[in-house]
Amino acid sequence: MSVELAVGVDIGGTKIHFALVDDEGKLYHQEIVRTESRKGAVVVLNQVLEGIERMCLAVPAYTDREKLRGIGIGSAGQIDFATGRVAFAVDTLPGWTGTRIKEEVSARFPGLRVIVDNDVNVQAIAERRYGAAQGLNSFVCLSLGTGVGGAVVENGQLIRGTFGGAAELGHVSVDFNGPRCSCGNRGCLELYASGTGIVRLADERAAAGLYEGQTDSRSVIKGWLDGESSAAAVMDVVIAALSTATSGLIHTFNPQAVIIGGGVSEAGEPLLTALRSETALRTAPAMWKAVQIVPAAVGIQAGVIGAAAQIWHYA
Amino acid sequence: MSVELAVGVDIGGTKIHFALVDDEGKLYHQEIVRTESRKGAVVVLNQVLEGIERMCLAVPAYTDREKLRGIGIGSAGQIDFATGRVAFAVDTLPGWTGTRIKEEVSARFPGLRVIVDNDVNVQAIAERRYGAAQGLNSFVCLSLGTGVGGAVVENGQLIRGTFGGAAELGHVSVDFNGPRCSCGNRGCLELYASGTGIVRLADERAAAGLYEGQTDSRSVIKGWLDGESSAAAVMDVVIAALSTATSGLIHTFNPQAVIIGGGVSEAGEPLLTALRSETALRTAPAMWKAVQIVPAAVGIQAGVIGAAAQIWHYA
Incomplete structure (x- = not known):
C-alpha cells in the first residue's frame, strides 16, 4: 500500500x-455530486471542501496516509493560476467570480499542496501525460461541448496571459x-462548433x-x-467554421497537434x-505539414485526472 | 569610446x-541597400555578409573594436530560432527558404555571437526594450504593412511554435x-487590414x-x-475586420497590450x-479591462534596432 495519490477535483456548472488518482492517471476512488450552482458560490465551495474531506477519509483504504501528495483542482472559468482565484466565470456558476479556491482549500487542509487551474488547462495536462499529447511541447486543445473551451501549450508551458484568461x-x-455572441463579439467559434451552436444552426434552417x-x-x-x-x-457550416478556426490556431501557434475533445x-x-481535409485547404503548406489533428485520448474523466495530475506535473 | 555596439540587420523583400546600434537602441552608423531578391538567395545572403563586413569596418570610428558584442538579424519569413535557418519564406524573397543565415554569418565572422529571428519578432523585442511594451510580459504586436505580420510575447517569451512559424x-x-487568400484560407485578416487589403476593398467597391x-x-x-x-x-470594413481579429487575439492571449504598427x-x-471602440464591443469585459490598444513607439527603424537588441535581450 505504498502508491502515491492525489485528490483531483473537477468543478463544472452541472x-x-x-x-483519488495516482501519477499514472489511474482512479482509485471517486464521487460525482450535482453542483448546487443556483445556491451561490459559498454553497458550491462548501461542496468542494466536503468532497475533498471524503476523499481524504478514503485514502487509508488505498495507501498510507502520508502518501497523499496534494489536491489538484480544475474549475470552469478563468483562473488566476498563481493565486488560485477565479478571475472570471460565466453564469453557469453564478457568483463564482472572485472565489479564492486555493486559499480556502489550503486553509481547510493545511500541509497539503493545492493547485488550481482552469478545467480545459488541466485536461491539456492530462492529454500531455497520458493521452494524445504525450511528448509534445506545442499543442492546442479544443473542447467542443455545450460551449467551446480551449487550452494551449507553447514551449512546454500552458499559456495564461495577464490574469489566466x-x-x-x-x-x-x-x-x-x-x-452577436454573449461575449459581445460576432461570429464566435462557439456559435457554430458547439452543441448549442449546432442546435442554433439547425433551428435557423428548420x-x-x-x-x-x-x-x-x-x-x-x-x-x-x-x-x-x-x-x-x-x-458543412460547422466544419467550415471549425476548420477556419483550426487553421487560424495553426497559423497563430504553429503547433505539433490540435487535439479535439468534448461531446461534439x-x-x-x-x-x-x-x-x-477542410483545414488542409485553409492552411499554409509549411504549417500544415508540421501539425496533426487528433482526437482527445483520455476520455470523459480527463477533467478529474488532469486536475490531480497537476500535483506531479508541477512537482 | 567605450560604448558597446551590435550590428543590426533587417532583411526584407525590398x-x-x-x-551599428547600442543597447539603448541608438543608431551610430547605418546603410540601406536594395534587396537583390530576384537574383536568388545566394546573392541576397552575400549582400547580407558584405553589409555586415562594412558595419564591422565602421566600428573603430565609434568604439573600441572589442566592444562589438555581436550580430543580430531579423529576416522576413519564418525563422527556426535555434538554428537560425529560414524555415519558410514567401515569394518576396524567392529561394530564401532553407537559407542557413546563422551558420553562414557565424562562419564568416568567427568569434561574434549571431542571433537570427523573424522580422516582426525582433520588432516586438524593440518595443519591449525601448517602446510601447516596456515592462510588459504579455503582449501582441500587429504590423499592418503591405501584408499583416504578428509577434506575441507570453509570460515574457516570444511564442515560436514547432519550427518558428x-x-x-x-x-x-x-x-x-x-x-480566398494566397495561404489557402478564406477571409484572412491580411485581406482587409493591410495596404493591399485596403486597395482590394476599394477596387471592389469602385x-x-x-x-x-x-x-x-x-x-x-x-x-x-x-x-x-x-x-x-x-x-468601416477594415475596422470591423481588424477589431474582430484584435478581439480574437485578446480572447486567445489575455494580453496586457495589443501594439499596432506598420504603414497602415x-x-x-x-x-x-x-x-x-469597435474592439470594446467585441470583447468579454474582464478581458477588455485588462488590455490596452496602443501604437508602436519605436518607429520605422524598429526592424534594425530590434535585430541588434537581440544581442542584449538574450544576454
Whole structure:
C-alpha cells in the first residue's frame, strides 16, 4: 500500500467530480455530486471542501496516509493560476467570480499542496501525460461541448496571459459579420462548433423550411453520419467554421497537434476526417505539414485526472 | 569610446537595413541597400555578409573594436530560432527558404555571437526594450504593412511554435466565407487590414460604382480622415475586420497590450480610436479591462534596432 495519490477535483456548472488518482492517471476512488450552482458560490465551495474531506477519509483504504501528495483542482472559468482565484466565470456558476479556491482549500487542509487551474488547462495536462499529447511541447486543445473551451501549450508551458484568461478559443470569431455572441463579439467559434451552436444552426434552417427532424446536436450529427442532406448542410457550416478556426490556431501557434475533445467530438472519425481535409485547404503548406489533428485520448474523466495530475506535473 | 555596439540587420523583400546600434537602441552608423531578391538567395545572403563586413569596418570610428558584442538579424519569413535557418519564406524573397543565415554569418565572422529571428519578432523585442511594451510580459504586436505580420510575447517569451512559424497573425481568418487568400484560407485578416487589403476593398467597391477616387491605401485613408463617405465605407470594413481579429487575439492571449504598427497604422489616432471602440464591443469585459490598444513607439527603424537588441535581450 505504498502508491502515491492525489485528490483531483473537477468543478463544472452541472457536476463536481472528485477522485483519488495516482501519477499514472489511474482512479482509485471517486464521487460525482450535482453542483448546487443556483445556491451561490459559498454553497458550491462548501461542496468542494466536503468532497475533498471524503476523499481524504478514503485514502487509508488505498495507501498510507502520508502518501497523499496534494489536491489538484480544475474549475470552469478563468483562473488566476498563481493565486488560485477565479478571475472570471460565466453564469453557469453564478457568483463564482472572485472565489479564492486555493486559499480556502489550503486553509481547510493545511500541509497539503493545492493547485488550481482552469478545467480545459488541466485536461491539456492530462492529454500531455497520458493521452494524445504525450511528448509534445506545442499543442492546442479544443473542447467542443455545450460551449467551446480551449487550452494551449507553447514551449512546454500552458499559456495564461495577464490574469489566466488566455485560450478562450470559443470566443475567437470566424465571421466578423456573424451573429452577436454573449461575449459581445460576432461570429464566435462557439456559435457554430458547439452543441448549442449546432442546435442554433439547425433551428435557423428548420425555421426556413430547410431542415427536418430533431434539432438537438446528437440528432443532427446522427443525421449527418446517416447521409441526410439537410443535416449535412448544417454540418458543412460547422466544419467550415471549425476548420477556419483550426487553421487560424495553426497559423497563430504553429503547433505539433490540435487535439479535439468534448461531446461534439464524439461524432468521431468522420468529423475528424472532414475537419482535416477542410483545414488542409485553409492552411499554409509549411504549417500544415508540421501539425496533426487528433482526437482527445483520455476520455470523459480527463477533467478529474488532469486536475490531480497537476500535483506531479508541477512537482 | 567605450560604448558597446551590435550590428543590426533587417532583411526584407525590398531592402536590407544595416546599422551599428547600442543597447539603448541608438543608431551610430547605418546603410540601406536594395534587396537583390530576384537574383536568388545566394546573392541576397552575400549582400547580407558584405553589409555586415562594412558595419564591422565602421566600428573603430565609434568604439573600441572589442566592444562589438555581436550580430543580430531579423529576416522576413519564418525563422527556426535555434538554428537560425529560414524555415519558410514567401515569394518576396524567392529561394530564401532553407537559407542557413546563422551558420553562414557565424562562419564568416568567427568569434561574434549571431542571433537570427523573424522580422516582426525582433520588432516586438524593440518595443519591449525601448517602446510601447516596456515592462510588459504579455503582449501582441500587429504590423499592418503591405501584408499583416504578428509577434506575441507570453509570460515574457516570444511564442515560436514547432519550427518558428507561430504568430502568422495575417493569416488568421475573420470570415470563413470570405475571399480566398494566397495561404489557402478564406477571409484572412491580411485581406482587409493591410495596404493591399485596403486597395482590394476599394477596387471592389469602385468596380461596383460605390467608390470614387484613387484606390491606393494612402488615398483611401486620407479620404476617410477627410470625411469622404465612400472612403469611410471601405474603412468601416477594415475596422470591423481588424477589431474582430484584435478581439480574437485578446480572447486567445489575455494580453496586457495589443501594439499596432506598420504603414497602415500611420493613419494614427483616428484609426486607433475607432479600433478601440469597435474592439470594446467585441470583447468579454474582464478581458477588455485588462488590455490596452496602443501604437508602436519605436518607429520605422524598429526592424534594425530590434535585430541588434537581440544581442542584449538574450544576454
